[in-house]
């Protein structure tokens with residue numbers, strides 16, 4: 001048996017000395033404990049015949065040895081006691097989900113669909129489970145369709161009301177490829193593995209970019225539960241890609257309709273990952289975006305979210321709006337239905353009031369029993385909150401505690417009660433059970449019970465480290481408020497500050513500034529294993545939601561495009577000065593880390609303020625728009641963020657020299673010559689969003705400069721050594737000054753210290769830039785081993801330069 005306390009590494013990693021090796025091992029042990037904390041991904045409430053509820057939680061945990069996520073299901077039975085208390089009774093063990101790609105209970109809860117996607121175009125397996133066994137199993141060959149989409153965006157699986165049909169989204173079948181033989185092109189189809197022929201590539205077909213590389217287009221299919229027959233839904237001419245399908249309510253024996261999101265054809269497909277702006281019109285042409293359709297329980301309303309403010313402006317993400325269409329079960333769906341605005345876009349968020357809708361998903365059944373109140377999770381400033389939305393009146397209420405700075409996320413409803421998770425940067429997720437006190441129409445109040453659960457476990461060490469930390473959400477005033485800004489862009493933005501509860505020897509801990517990407521995303525106050533790990537190493541965290549982040553109203557979002565590299569950078573500087581001014585950070589011990597646009601900010605910060613940062617780490621950073629625009633899957637994003645409102649008229653796939661100059665000026669690369677901060681860069685070789693050349697260019701320039709400096713230093717040292725030796729020879733009368741003059745060697749003045757020069761050389765030639773490449777990673781750098789090695793090295797880098 002292996003010694004459990006032994007080092008997890010077989011060989012010493014390159015560049016480690018004995019001291020740093022020990023640090024490496026101890027940090028990796030701690031990081032492993034953080035990595036193992038499970039994450040609740042989804043939950044479903046299932047009703048038994050007796051009316052009791054059972055909750056099925058889908059949980060994931062990184063499996064570092066296999067470099068995959070391990071997924072398992074945990075079950076809990078809910079009992080409501082006479083004294084109104086609620087008990088969750090947990091099954092003894094969770095069940096590993098193995099090769100399960102998707103699980104979807106039927107509307108009655110009596111059946112469970114399990115989909116298993118296979119690799120290498122093997123058949124996709126559909127299993128229908130009852131409470132005791134597999135009732136049916138169908139294998140669908142790749143000639144009918146490929147993998148079922150389970151990406152959270154195109155993904156959609158819907159049972160019809162009598163549970164005989166399931167509609168879903170899967171990759172279109174492989175298109176025919178030309179076959180060649182020794183004699184040339186072969187008519188007809190040869191078997192794949194025929195050694196006398198080979199398949200050509202055929203025509204290039206554009207895909208959906210980052211995270212969808214190698215995936216065929218999403219198409220709509222229906223499977224019959226009784227016969228196993230699969231039918232492709234044809235006739236969707238305008239949309240080469242479809243997703244998010246649901247069955248429309250229907251009367252018995254009448255036609256059954258499907259509602260889905262279609263992405264229009266005829267335009268270039270830009271990367272869709274994290275981009276809501278390309279979702280197209282469902283059932284109506286009067287709105288530029290519609291997604292996450294849901295029917296009200298009585299079937300009278302079709303409700304959907306829209307990113308019309310993103311689509312219309314050109315942003316990749318912005319404030320959502322919620323809409324309603326009246327629906328009739330008897331009438332044919334009409335393409336020009338009247339769309340009612342339920343929750344419009346909020347332009348300027350008044351202090352403390354609703355900032356607008358920012359939803360990344362909607363439950364498949366988000367309805368309370370009144371049939372018109374929806375439960376949503378949405379970003380509200382730096383927190384995720386639970387909202388009720390009345391789709392008739394448009395009233396929105398925040399029902400998670402308004403005093404809580406924690407983030408609350410709805411998992412599932414149990415009738416009119418809510419099962420949610422609640423967490424903070426320093427608190428692992430806890431399960432909460434929300435119930436209504438009073439009745440829905442008058443002044444209602446939600447109470448939240450703590451549910452003890454065995455599913456989110458963390459080690460005693462992690463718990464004890466986190467218990468010594470605290471956090472708060474700070475409001476940061478805008479510094480340039482006098483500029484020509486909208487009201488919403490002049491309002492304070494926020495930063496989450498996490499730190500030790502007490503100072504050691506009255507000194508501040510070193511501080512890491514954490515920067516999200518997008519830039520139209522938000523860092524929420526929810527638990528993040530990597531941030532909590534960094535905080536546990538003894539760093540304070542300043543997580544800045546600079547203007548342009550989501551959750552603060554549309555004017556704040558739209559204030560950033562055209563001003564990237566200045567407004568966002570200055571907001572970060574202002575947030576840093578704010579905490580220094582409060583005595584919470586020491587200006588000589590500041591590091592910065594960010595991904596993507598957060599990496600853009602990190603590399604800008606160290607270029608614009610070369611003396612401010614002790615260390616930096618950039619993960620797949622945007623360093624040069626001028627380089628990125630020609631290779632990324634989202635060139636429109638480069639235009640929008642760099643040019644602002646002029647982007648729409650300026651966009652071209654072949655930028656002019658003038659455009660390239662503007663791109664360059666707005667990029668961190670334009671400041672690279674000034675950078676002195678030790679920088680770690682982490683790159684995913686398969687990143688299509690910010691291809692690695694973008695970050696590499698910056699680092700190669702720095703390495704080259706470093707080499708030159710070292711050469712210069714060596715030369716100086718060599719000259720000083722010669723001078724010193726000559727001085728000593730001269731002093732001892734062993735050399736004739738006339739010989740020196742003949743050799744054109746200047747006569748030395750004072751003897752110098754060779755030792756001092758050597759020390760200088762050592763300290764200035766310490767490793768100041770380091771690049772780590774992850775060959776199988778895309779933009780997110782979130783595969784288990786990559787995430788582990790990345791944050792291990794980020795922690796070490798910051799400890800080395802910033803403690």
Ligand SMILES: CC(=O)N[C@@H](C)C(=O)N[C@@H](C)C(=O)O
Nearest residue numbers: 274316517518519595596597
């Ligand atoms: C829209 C987009 O993908 N922008 C990238 C440059 C970026 O910043 N991505 C964010 C979402 C990330 O965190 O990867």
